[in-house]
Amino acid sequence: MRGILISSTRILVLLSSILLVSACGGDGGDGKGSPVPSVQVTLTSPSVNEDLAVGDEFPVNVAGSWSGTNVEPQEVFLQARDTAARFTTPPSKNGSSGASFTFVLHTVPTIAAGSYSGEIEVRACRDAGCVEPYSGARATVAYSLAVATVTDWETHQRDAAHSGYVPIWLNATRFAKVWEWSREPDDPIGGINAVVTAGGKVYVTKDVYFGGGVLYAFNEGDGAVVWSKSFGTVPALNPPAVSNGRVYAAVTGQQDTALWAFDANTGAYQHKSSFEGQWPHVLAPTVYGDHVYTAGGYYGGTTYSFSTTDGSREWVHNAGDEDMFTPAVGDTYVVRHTGSALALVDRATGTQVAMIDDPFGSSSGYSYHGAPVIGGRHNVFSFAGDAFSGRASSNVEQYEQRVLSSFDTDARSYEWSTSSAYLTVPAVAAGVIYAGGNSPMSFDAIDEATGEILWSWVPSGNGDTSFHRNVVVTRNMVFVSTDVAVYALDLATRTPVWSYPQPGMLAISADRTLYIATGARESDGRLVAIRMK
Numbered sequence: 001m002r003g004i005l006i007s008s009t010r011i012l013v014l015l016s017s018i019l020l021v022s023a024c025g026g027d028g029g030d031g032k033g034s035p036v037p038s039v040q041v042t043l044t045s046p047s048v049n050e051d052l053a054v055g056d057e058f059p060v061n062v063a064g065s066w067s068g069t070n071v072e073p074q075e076v077f078l079q080a081r082d083t084a085a086r087f088t089t090p091p092s093k094n095g096s097s098g099a100s101f102t103f104v105l106h107t108v109p110t111i112a113a114g115s116y117s118g119e120i121e122v123r124a125c126r127d128a129g130c131v132e133p134y135s136g137a138r139a140t141v142a143y144s145l146a147v148a149t150v151t152d153w154e155t156h157q158r159d160a161a162h163s164g165y166v167p168i169w170l171n172a173t174r175f176a177k178v179w180e181w182s183r184e185p186d187d188p189i190g191g192i193n194a195v196v197t198a199g200g201k202v203y204v205t206k207d208v209y210f211g212g213g214v215l216y217a218f219n220e221g222d223g224a225v226v227w228s229k230s231f232g233t234v235p236a237l238n239p240p241a242v243s244n245g246r247v248y249a250a251v252t253g254q255q256d257t258a259l260w261a262f263d264a265n266t267g268a269y270q271h272k273s274s275f276e277g278q279w280p281h282v283l284a285p286t287v288y289g290d291h292v293y294t295a296g297g298y299y300g301g302t303t304y305s306f307s308t309t310d311g312s313r314e315w316v317h318n319a320g321d322e323d324m325f326t327p328a329v330g331d332t333y334v335v336r337h338t339g340s341a342l343a344l345v346d347r348a349t350g351t352q353v354a355m356i357d358d359p360f361g362s363s364s365g366y367s368y369h370g371a372p373v374i375g376g377r378h379n380v381f382s383f384a385g386d387a388f389s390g391r392a393s394s395n396v397e398q399y400e401q402r403v404l405s406s407f408d409t410d411a412r413s414y415e416w417s418t419s420s421a422y423l424t425v426p427a428v429a430a431g432v433i434y435a436g437g438n439s440p441m442s443f444d445a446i447d448e449a450t451g452e453i454l455w456s457w458v459p460s461g462n463g464d465t466s467f468h469r470n471v472v473v474t475r476n477m478v479f480v481s482t483d484v485a486v487y488a489l490d491l492a493t494r495t496p497v498w499s500y501p502q503p504g505m506l507a508i509s510a511d512r513t514l515y516i517a518t519g520a521r522e523s524d525g526r527l528v529a530i531r532m533k
Helices: 008-025
Strands: 038-043 048-053 059-069 077-081 100-106 114-125 133-148 176-182 196-198 201-207 211-219 225-234 241-243 246-252 258-263 269-274 286-288 291-296 302-307 313-318 333-337 341-346 352-357 379-383 404-408 413-417 427-429 432-438 441-447 453-457 467-473 477-482 486-490 495-500 504-508 513-518 526-531
Touching (some): 059 114, 059 133, 077 100, 100 114, 196 241, 201 513, 241 286, 246 291, 258 291, 302 333, 333 379, 352 413, 427 467
Parallel strands (some): 038 133, 048 133
Antiparallel strands (some): 059 100, 077 114, 114 133, 196 201, 201 211, 246 258, 286 291, 291 302, 302 313, 341 352, 427 432, 432 441, 441 453, 467 477, 477 486, 486 495, 513 526
């Protein structure tokens, strides 16, 4: 019988080879002598649910941590992204900087109006460009976005509620002056009135005293005149309003008193609505649906409702004898403050529903200088008492500081008045009223439900001595003017993040342009445009 002989040396070599193969790959290694790396990503941020405006670059924080085995930290890169590209992709982070991370992503400003949902993903990769992701090393956070178009600054304090609120998110590093315009000093007044905006245009009227009244439409982009309309020599020309393709402006003074309507795009004449007035001055008319409402009256104190279709008069309501006001309008009521009481008027018929006494109010026979503000809790708040400016003009600020009084429109009752008096036209958003006063100088955030002061800010370092004009609030900033400058305060930190070295009346368009009609107490005839995107 023939056998097979294997030397002891060959047996030892064979056994050594088997053991070597087992050591290199038999325990789940990478076949190159190293253990397989494993990375895990965990997110701690909640899901994102936001109501946004077209053009917002809204910041979203995505935070979490990573851990790994058989991997060096410098070999891990973390990337945050939205595969639907509704958010920006921030720079990747190197794992060697620590186990915890926070990414800040911003919504892209080109998202169209609509509802969107998706996921923000954070994944771990071997390289900064994430060409080689680690297998299974990812985590997600869901988002839901409701994106809406923004309406323009159409009347006194933007809307029929006179809220002064523009629901947009702003980045102060983007603010830049883009143009400036000045009217010709062709009469003794030389000023301009508060502006309004629509469809990429800004509308301005001259403030005149028996002078040449002109309504201008400027291009928002470069300040070029799109069209202008002359009224001839008139006693007074008041601030404009714009809505649904028409721009309105009231001429006041005896037989010249009328509300004019023009095509907002071309300036073509539409109609004229006559109303009564000796020598009143009025704030911008208020448009709501198919109706436009203006102050007036031979002796003042009267509210008129006209059709926006043909300018026909619908109803007249008289309460008091003040000028320099405009009503606030909601679904049910047209509202005005007489100085001593709040009048609720049925919007459809002009019938007075209630007259609610203001315990801090008074009627001096002077002008009112203001408008009620419809709040967010079936309430209206407004200045108590009349005021005096020293010169009959729609752009000249009053001297008197007054408390703000709030009323429950459902119960038709008085609620509260502030403990401090204020000079600036207030604004309201998210349950907070913002107003500036000067005894002592303080810009206050006021609880809309109680009238209590939540926080205050006082400027320092620039020589500011008083607050003036109107307040504008956005989702993350509030704008206010002093006698020296316009400031933007961050609502989270309550500190200034931007300023412009001229005071004035403020407006923000849907195109994200801030307009400053310069002048602390009265206009100097200049308009400055600040692009905010």
